[in-house]
Amino acid sequence: MGKFYTTTQNSLYIYVTEDDELIPPRDLPTLLGLYEAKHPWKWTNKIAIMHKLPEESLQQAAAILEIHDYERRNADESSLEHYFITQDPTYLPPDEPPLLKTLRKLEEAFKNGRLSEDIYKQQKEVIERKLLGLKPDxxxxxxxxxxxxxxxxxxxxxxxxxxxxxxxxxxxxxxxxxxxxxxxxxxxxxxxxxxxxxxxxxxxxxxxxxxxxxxxxxxxxxxxxxxxxxxxxxxxxxxxxxxxx
Incomplete structure (x- = not known):
């Protein structure tokens, strides 16, 4: 099971797998403008897709979704569009390995100005050394x-x-x-x-x-x-x- 979101350029994908329920539009702030007529959108019980969103709306939507326990996931648009049509989870990327997830969160923290460059680089070296020692599944x-x-x-x-x-x-x-x-x-x-x-x-x-x-x-x-x-x-x-x- 899992609750995820993906942002690509000016698009937002919100999706769930297995028995998780997708957050309904009424539970998201209308001020974000995610479901307005001027922004192309489509919705099923497993995935919602919104295009042509302003960058500010994307950033604030991501923050709200994380409050609702949605996790950012990297996925290509074609796979997500296939998931919208088929609801077949094999089109979705596999669960992110824990160390890769840690590395991604570290990069986000540095990008958001929460870490100094020296601390960021030192922690990144530690994670990358561990990654080199892992054997792929x-x-x-x-x-x-x-x-x-x-x-x-x-x-x-x-x-x-x-x-x-x-x-x-x-x-x-x-x-x-x-x-x-x-x-x-x-x-x-x-x-x-x-x-x-x-x-x-x-x-x-x-x-x-x-x-x-x-x-x-x-x-x-x-x-x-x-x-x-x-x-x-x-x-x-x-x-x-x-x-x-």
């Missing part, structure tokens, strides 16, 4: 990799998806979400490939046929690939709808 890596893959596996046109996505883009998204380095990503992805033989596939170059049921698509080779068994691969496909335990 393989199950968390699998679920995050699947979700990031699905986000990148966009449609070129109706009925034609990429299927094979760039490993380098997948690496950057996963590393950002769960706070691991690129070498850890490569090691965990190799273990994942060996575990799910036949359910995932690598390609050194974009295949002529992205899948047996789709027409051909041209994709350019970009970024850093993945070396496995003496070969270099740049693209990956996941054929199973869910590899998670």
């Amino acid at each position: 393989p199950d968390l890596f699998t679920t995050t990799t699947e979700r990031c893959y699905q986000k990148l596996n966009t449609e070129l046109r109706p009925g034609l998806k990429l299927v094979y996505v760039e490993i380098d883009r997948l690496r950057k998204d996963v590393c950002t979400e769960i706070g691991i380095n690129e070498d850890d990503f490569d090691d965990l992805l190799k273990a994942m490939l060996r575990k799910f033989v036949g359910k995932m596939e690598l390609a050194g170059a974009p295949p002529t046929m992205p899948s047996p049921t789709t027409r051909s698509a041209h994709i350019t080779r970009e970024g850093r690939g993945l070396e496995l068994d003496g070969k270099l691969y740049y693209y990956i496909a996941i054929f199973e709808p869910s590899l998670s335990p």
Whole structure:
């Protein structure tokens, strides 16, 4: 369960998971102007989305939501829009690891002027040393990799998806979400490939046929690939709808 909010540019996303109830509009100050006609908004029992809000309204809304025990969470807009449509929590980012949450709160405290630069830097070094000593959770890596893959596996046109996505883009998204380095990503992805033989596939170059049921698509080779068994691969496909335990 969880109660969260995300701000991106001039948009506010308020959302809950499982059995938590979304805060109703009547419980928020009308002076914030979150549900006014001049600001595009939409609402379900799991997520409320508001666009084109002034920066001051965003900041004060965040403060009010935290009073109501909502937690700030980093999430991309496309995933939140998918959650609005499907209410499928797999589109949401995984729970933030405790040390990453501590680091984020430290950065917010420094940004808000509550810490001196010297104190901030010293505390950040302590947290980062602890992060380096952590071993990534393989199950968390699998679920995050699947979700990031699905986000990148966009449609070129109706009925034609990429299927094979760039490993380098997948690496950057996963590393950002769960706070691991690129070498850890490569090691965990190799273990994942060996575990799910036949359910995932690598390609050194974009295949002529992205899948047996789709027409051909041209994709350019970009970024850093993945070396496995003496070969270099740049693209990956996941054929199973869910590899998670």
